[in-house]
Amino acid sequence: xxxxxxxxxxxxxxxxxxxxxxxxxxxxxxxxxxxxxxxxxxxxxxxxxxxxxxxxxxxxxxxxxxxxxxxxxxxxxxxxxxxxxxxxxxxxxxxxxxxxxxxxxxxxxxxxxxxxxxxxxxxxxxxxxxxxxxxxxxxxxxxxxxxxxxxxxxxxxxxxxxxxxxxxxxxxxxxxxxxxxxxxxxxxxxxxxxxx
Numbered sequence: 755x756x757x758x759x760x761x762x763x764x765x766x767x768x769x770x771x772x773x774x775x776x777x778x779x780x781x782x783x784x785x786x787x788x789x790x791x792x793x794x795x796x797x798x799x800x801x802x803x804x805x806x807x808x809x810x811x812x813x814x815x816x817x818x819x820x821x822x823x824x825x826x827x828x829x830x831x832x833x834x835x836x837x838x839x840x841x842x843x844x845x846x847x848x849x850x851x852x853x854x855x856x857x858x859x860x861x862x863x864x865x866x867x868x869x870x871x872x873x874x875x876x877x878x879x880x881x882x883x884x885x886x887x888x889x890x891x892x893x894x895x896x897x898x899x900x901x902x903x904x905x906x907x908x909x910x911x912x913x914x915x916x917x918x919x920x921x922x923x924x925x926x927x928x929x930x931x932x933x934x935x936x937x938x939x940x941x942x943x944x945x946x947x948x949x950x
Contacts, residue, residue: 774812777803781816794833797825801841810848819845819854826863832872839867839878846885855882856891865895868903873912880904880918887926896927901935 907919
């Protein structure tokens, strides 16, 4: 549920833990966590807090976006990937957050997960890329490599993947870009295991 600052102050009271402080404690706990289960739980909490725009400024100040992006780099744990992408998906519609994601190599990191075997990971990855498209970022997101990956969604039996892929291709790509991506690709649909 979205909140206003006045509502948060009223709920928290003068001696309560404020949102910034609570988020800061979560970040510290994530950084100190030694068990996978603990990391997963804290990352899930951070992703949930990423839903409310009232937290966006705090999240940027605490570098939570960088935490999410770092978990995408070389991590094979599906839960950590899923929670990180969920958090980024919640944050990416906001222009300031989108700019942070793009400047931190987020387009590359997210696009590497487009054809993940876990359908939720694939859907979140493409949703993030769609949210990040602006006139300034358009060329870096509608590359032949990314377009070719999205073209593979049409071969999926999952209707959500097909629909989201269609939105990306029809709303953000030209026919020329799609044709070029098809011709320049070394991947075939046989080479890539699609999520189901």
